[in-house]
Amino acid sequence: MVLVPLDFSGTAEQSSVFITVRSHKRSENMEPSEEPGPELGPTDVNPVFLQQLRELDIPEEAAKQALLQTGNVSAEEAAMYYFNKLENEEEVGDDLQFKMVFVVNMDLGMGIGKVAAQVGHAAVGLYQTLQEKNSWREMAWKWDHSGAKKVVLQGTNAAHLMELQALASSLSLPTHLVQDAGHTQVASGSRTVLGIMGEEQMVNNVTGSLQLL
Structure with missing residues (x-):
C-alpha cells in the first residue's frame, strides 16, 4: 500500500488530501508458498503434480489415486506412495484377474446385430459406473492393464x-442393466443385457454356471 498526496488548489480552504493506492506489484519478500494455489475439491488432483507423475510413466488413474492418498502434497510424495504400493503388491504375489461379463436376455430373441449393440450399451454403462468409486476406478485400471477380459453369457429372461x-x-460388484428404448425388435423398457465387473473368482460366484453365447 502507498500513500499519494494530492494538492487541490483554488478551493476556499487549501488542503492536501491523501488517497490510498493498492499496489499490484507482488512483494519482493513474499515466499513462493504464499502464492494462492488452485482450490481443489476432495476428489481433485493438482494438475502440475499429475503431469510430473505421468512423465515418470505412472498411469494416469494410478497417479491420481496416489495424489489423493497423499493429500496432493507433492509429486514426490505421490511417486513414493505409488512405487511402494507397487513393490508391496509384487511381494505378496498379487495375481488377481478381473473380467467383465455380459449376460444376454435370451427370452427376447434378439438378432445378432441387436445383441451386439446391447452388449455395447452394457459395456459403456458399466464403465461409467466404475467411475463412481475410487476402488472401482482402480479395479478398472487393473482390468485394462491385464488383458481387459470380456465374456458374453446366456441369461434366461429379465427376471433371471x-x-x-x-x-x-450383494457381493459389492459393480453392475449395469440395460433397458432398451424400444426402437427396434423389442418393447420399450425391455431388460436386454446385464453387465458385471469384478475379480474373476467373485464374478464366477454369480455367473459361473451360465453358458457362453
Whole structure:
C-alpha cells in the first residue's frame, strides 16, 4: 500500500488530501508458498503434480489415486506412495484377474446385430459406473492393464438378469442393466443385457454356471 498526496488548489480552504493506492506489484519478500494455489475439491488432483507423475510413466488413474492418498502434497510424495504400493503388491504375489461379463436376455430373441449393440450399451454403462468409486476406478485400471477380459453369457429372461444383478450387488460388484428404448425388435423398457465387473473368482460366484453365447 502507498500513500499519494494530492494538492487541490483554488478551493476556499487549501488542503492536501491523501488517497490510498493498492499496489499490484507482488512483494519482493513474499515466499513462493504464499502464492494462492488452485482450490481443489476432495476428489481433485493438482494438475502440475499429475503431469510430473505421468512423465515418470505412472498411469494416469494410478497417479491420481496416489495424489489423493497423499493429500496432493507433492509429486514426490505421490511417486513414493505409488512405487511402494507397487513393490508391496509384487511381494505378496498379487495375481488377481478381473473380467467383465455380459449376460444376454435370451427370452427376447434378439438378432445378432441387436445383441451386439446391447452388449455395447452394457459395456459403456458399466464403465461409467466404475467411475463412481475410487476402488472401482482402480479395479478398472487393473482390468485394462491385464488383458481387459470380456465374456458374453446366456441369461434366461429379465427376471433371471435381475436376480443375478441382486446377487452381484450383494457381493459389492459393480453392475449395469440395460433397458432398451424400444426402437427396434423389442418393447420399450425391455431388460436386454446385464453387465458385471469384478475379480474373476467373485464374478464366477454369480455367473459361473451360465453358458457362453
